[in-house]
Amino acid sequence: MEQPNLSYIHSMSGGDEAFEKQLISIIKAEFPEEKSVYFKNMAEKNNKLSADNVHKLKHKISILGLEKSYDVAVAFENNLIEGSTELQEEFEMILQTMTNFLEQL
Amino acid sequence: MNCIIIDDEATARAIIGQLCANVDSLNVLEAFPNAMQAIKYLNQNEVDLVFLDIHMPDFTGFDFIETIKNPPKTILTTSDPNFAIQAFEYDCIVDYLVKPITPERFQKAILKAEAATVTTSEAEEPSVEKVEGSSGNDLYVNIDRRLIKIDIPSIYLVEAKGDYILVKTEEKNYTVHSTLKKIEEKLPDDLFLKVHRSYIINVDKIIDIEDNSVLIKKDVIPVSRSNRPELMKRLNLL
Numbered sequence: 001m002e003q004p005n006l007s008y009i010h011s012m013s014g015g016d017e018a019f020e021k022q023l024i025s026i027i028k029a030e031f032p033e034e035k036s037v038y039f040k041n042m043a044e045k046n047n048k049l050s051a052d053n054v055h056k057l058k059h060k061i062s063i064l065g066l067e068k069s070y071d072v073a074v075a076f077e078n079n080l081i082e083g084s085t086e087l088q089e090e091f092e093m094i095l096q097t098m099t100n101f102l103e104q105l
Numbered sequence: 106m107n108c109i110i111i112d113d114e115a116t117a118r119a120i121i122g123q124l125c126a127n128v129d130s131l132n133v134l135e136a137f138p139n140a141m142q143a144i145k146y147l148n149q150n151e152v153d154l155v156f157l158d159i160h161m162p163d164f165t166g167f168d169f170i171e172t173i174k175n176p177p178k179t180i181l182t183t184s185d186p187n188f189a190i191q192a193f194e195y196d197c198i199v200d201y202l203v204k205p206i207t208p209e210r211f212q213k214a215i216l217k218a219e220a221a222t223v224t225t226s227e228a229e230e231p232s233v234e235k236v237e238g239s240s241g242n243d244l245y246v247n248i249d250r251r252l253i254k255i256d257i258p259s260i261y262l263v264e265a266k267g268d269y270i271l272v273k274t275e276e277k278n279y280t281v282h283s284t285l286k287k288i289e290e291k292l293p294d295d296l297f298l299k300v301h302r303s304y305i306i307n308v309d310k311i312i313d314i315e316d317n318s319v320l321i322k323k324d325v326i327p328v329s330r331s332n333r334p335e336l337m338k339r340l341n342l343l
Contacts, residue, residue: 008205011207011208012120012123012124012205012206012207012208013123014123014127014208016123019119019123022119023116023119023120023123026115026116026119027116029115030114030115030116052160052162055160055184055185056113056114056160056184058184059114059116059117059184059204059205060116062184062204062205063116063120063205
């Protein structure tokens with residue numbers, strides 16, 4: 001399983017460690033909220049809103065350097081738009097990997 | 106360039122803010138989590154550049170552009186590369202950044218925005234300073250060596266902007282090298298009123314008045330305390 005990293009955050013911060021800490025804290029606060037809305041909409045079988053949630057989560061997937069996972073998220077978002085939940089399990093595993101990573105920071 | 110950031114994601118606002126902080130020529134005035142707040146802000150503040158997310162709930166980035174009468178130069182920021190063709194149908198859009206935005210790509214976008222700003226301001230700069238008056242319902246303004254006729258009743262707002270005035274009409278806006286005092290002399294007193302040192306309004310175009318401001322079209326205009334009695338006198342109050 002692909003593992004998250006902080007390469008992008010280091011590359012865009014311009015070496016500003018205070019900003020890196022601040023950004024990680026924003027992600028740690030925002031990610032659980034986005035995840036929770038996604039799970040709620042999936043439970044309610046609202047594929048359109050779930051697709052919107054996946055769309056927003058994609059950005060954090062890419063920020064954490066998960067390139068292959070990003071492709072899975074793109075495909076899953078398209079599936080949801082078309083009314084299919086194929087790739088749900090893979091996508092939710094990515095969310096779990098990100099959760100574990102963020103908890104360690 | 107004074108800029109604002111519009112993105113419903115706090116992480117994206119923080120990243121764009123940091124990328125801006127690393128560019129000397131950029132000054133971030135505000136960051137907004139939705140387009141509606143930004144529209145209110147733009148009604149009262151001058152902005153050179155907008156970083157705009159497309160995919161936002163309720164009101165998308167494209168809705169935002171279509172709502173603003175004269176949208177500032179705009180750099181779209183999105184996780185979706187599929188809107189690129191649609192994006193360039195709008196004249197205000199100078200670049201399209203796909204998230205996650207790298208510093209190198211961001212720099213390129215700023216160079217494009219700066220180039221677009223120079224071109225626009227050169228094109229709009231009038232060659233003669235004087236606003237010419239005329240008889241009847243027309244006013245001629247000199248822009249780029251052309252005398253352009255403006256139908257006076259169609260003017261709903263004139264705003265002072267340094268050495269220029271911005272004349273807003275139903276059809277179009279005109280930036281003219283002149284002063285508020287000069288154009289005030291050319292406009293009929295029964296229709297126009299100076300409500301603030303920087304604004305003359307067409308009283309017929311008022312939508313509503315609230316405390317110390319009037320709403321004209323989509324513009325919220327401040328009314329100075331000293332000008333308020335004259336404005337109230339001009340209204341047909343029940």
